[in-house]
Amino acid sequence: MRVLNITAIVFCLSVFAHAQEPTPTVIDLEVTEKGFVPNKIDVVTDKPVELKITRKTDNTCSTSVQIPSLKLKKDLPLNKTVTIPLGKLTKGEIRFGCGMNMMDSGIIYVK
Numbered sequence: 370m371r372v373l374n375i376t377a378i379v380f381c382l383s384v385f386a387h388a389q390e391p392t393p394t395v396i397d398l399e400v401t402e403k404g405f406v407p408n409k410i411d412v413v414t415d416k417p418v419e420l421k422i423t424r425k426t427d428n429t430c431s432t433s434v435q436i437p438s439l440k441l442k443k444d445l446p447l448n449k450t451v452t453i454p455l456g457k458l459t460k461g462e463i464r465f466g467c468g469m470n471m472m473d474s475g476i477i478y479v480k
């Protein structure tokens with residue numbers, strides 16, 4: 370009986386913990402000859418954000434992406450979707466760009 374109770378408690382806690390985890394806002398991005406598409410992104414503060422970036426061209430300097438304010442840099446292999454979880458973001462503007470640090474490439478507006 371005691372074992373059953375503990376199992377029930379663990380089960381309830383795991384369900385509770387899972388319920389607390391909000392589903393992330395997934396943003397699909399492509400790197401084309403025009404750069405990051407889209408390059409302006411709106412998200413909210415109370416949900417974690419996940420970027421999914423696919424580089425579609427070799428004719429770009431964005432063979433990697435960087436987000437200096439989050440101390441983040443990832444390679445973007447051709448035609449492969451790279452998932453970058455950013456967690457919950459604080460209110461403001463987050464700039465991202467190519468690996469060469471051309472930081473006008475894109476902005477995430479966190480509201």
Ligand SMILES: [Cu+2]
Pocket residue numbers: 430431467468469470471
């Ligand atoms: Cu560049």
